[in-house]
Amino acid sequence: MIVSIVQYAPQQRVELFDFAQAIAEQHRDGHQNLWASLASALSCLPLWPSQFAARYQALLGRLPSLGQTQQAELIVVLATQLSALRNGSHGAALDVSTEYKILQDWTRRLPPSLQGAPVGALAAAVSELSDAQRPFRYAEMRQLALGLATLPTARHADELSTLESTLLHASPPVRIQAVHRLIKTTPRLHGTLSQQIWQRALRLLEAGGTDGVDALEVLDATRRDGVISMLGKGQRENAVMETRAFI
Numbered sequence: 151m152i153v154s155i156v157q158y159a160p161q162q163r164v165e166l167f168d169f170a171q172a173i174a175e176q177h178r179d180g181h182q183n184l185w186a187s188l189a190s191a192l193s194c195l196p197l198w199p200s201q202f203a204a205r206y207q208a209l210l211g212r213l214p215s216l217g218q219t220q221q222a223e224l225i226v227v228l229a230t231q232l233s234a235l236r237n238g239s240h241g242a243a244l245d246v247s248t249e250y251k252i253l254q255d256w257t258r259r260l261p262p263s264l265q266g267a268p269v270g271a272l273a274a275a276v277s278e279l280s281d282a283q284r285p286f287r288y289a290e291m292r293q294l295a296l297g298l299a300t301l302p303t304a305r306h307a308d309e310l311s312t313l314e315s316t317l318l319h320a321s322p323p324v325r326i327q328a329v330h331r332l333i334k335t336t337p338r339l340h341g342t343l344s345q346q347i348w349q350r351a352l353r354l355l356e357a358g359g360t361d362g363v364d365a366l367e368v369l370d371a372t373r374r375d376g377v378i379s380m381l382g383k384g385q386r387e388n389a390v391m392e393t394r395a396f397i
Contacts, residue, residue, distance in 0.1 A: 192205060225271065250279060355396070
C-alpha cells in the first residue's frame with residue numbers, strides 16, 4: 151500500500167500515509183521495516199511546511215525503537231528528505247541542523263558494517279546546511295574512508311560504490327574536497343584498498359562540473375601534504391599507475 155500512495159489523488163495520499171503510519175504504530179514490533187518505506191513516501195505528500203515537519207519529526211522519533219539495520223535504512227531515507235524539510239512546498243527556509251545532528255549521532259552508534267549508506271546519504275545532504283556546518287561533510291567522508299580498513303575485504307567494493315555514487319551527485323567543490331580527503335587516507339590502508347580508493351577518487355574528478363585544473367589542484371595538494379612520500383612502494387606504484395591512466 152505504501153509504495154502505491156503516489157498513484158492516488160493528492161488528498162488521498164495524505165490520508166493513506168497517516169493510515170499506514172497509524173497501523174505501523176499499533177504493530178510496531180512486527181512492522182519495523184515499514185518506517186523507511188513511510189519516510190520514502192513522505193515527499194510525495196501535498197503538505198504545508200509545518201505539516202511536513204510534523205510527520206518528519208514523528209519518523210525521526212522512531213529511531214530509538216528500531217533495530218540497527220532498520221535504523222540505517224531509515225537514516226538514509228530521512229537524510230534524503232532534508233532538502234524537502236528545509237525548503238518546504240512553499241520555499242520556507244527552515245534550519246535543519248538539529249535534524250541533521252540527530253541523524254549523524256545515530257549513524258555514529260551503528261556498527262561500521264552499517265555506516266556506509268547512512269554516511270553517504272548524510273554527506274550528500276550537507277548542502278542543506280549552512281556554510282559554517284558543512285565541514286561535517288568532510289569529517290564524515292574521512293570517517294567512512296578510515297572505517298573501510300576495519301571491514302572485511304568482501305565489503306570494500308560495496309562501501310566504495312556507495313560512497314562513489316553519493317559523491318557523483320554532490321556539488322563539484324564538495325566532491326573535490328572529499329576526493330582530496332579520501333586520497334589522504336591511502337597511506338594507512340593496505341595495497342588493494344589503497345589502489346581502489348585512488349581509482350575511485352580520480353574517477354570522481356572526471357564527473358560533471360570538474361575539469362583538468364581541479365584534478366591538477368587535487369594532485370598538487372596531495373603532493374604538498376606529503377601523501378605520496380608516505381605511501382609504501384607497492385602503494386606508490388599503484389598510485390602512479392592510476393594517475394597515469396587518469397591523465
